[in-house]
Amino acid sequence: MSGHSKWSQIKHKKGVADQKKGQVFSKLSKLISIAARKGIHPDKNIELKNAIEKARSLNMPKESIERSLKRVAEKDSARLEELLVEAIGPESVNIIITAVTDNKNRTIGAIKNILSKYEAKMAQSGSVMWAFEKNGLFEELAGNEDVQEVYTNIGD
Structure with a gap:
């Protein structure tokens, strides 16, 4: 047993x-x-x-x-940096990828690998950002409020 x-x-x-x-x-x-x-x-x-x-x-x-x-x-710590990558996906879908990394080159390589797997490609800086406007971050917390009501009242 x-x-x-x-x-x-x-x-x-x-x-x-x-x-x-x-x-x-x-x-x-x-x-x-x-x-x-x-x-x-x-x-x-x-x-x-x-x-x-x-x-x-x-x-x-x-x-x-x-x-x-x-x-x-402490100054001896590994330098973490925020990385913003712009990409164009299948059917010209604009994609913005944000990442936190201690090794920028490794992360960019991994992102390129994932993008190529899904027939997407990295774009030059600024070629995708024009299509987006940063307004804020919404996190949906289950059970706290009526989500539909929150999202409809955002613009007010």
């Missing part, structure tokens, strides 16, 4: 859950690090304040948040 012990079942489920949680925390840590480069004080840096609030809402440990801020304060 191998594989039927309760601990082996728990261990498997816990391992998967911990891996997913670790991936989310890693992304949040990068987000905090990027925002902190514009100022390490949350009361003066709204991006950092929002990143920390998002991390807290997803139950990221306080020690991890502080470690991300400390990493930015």
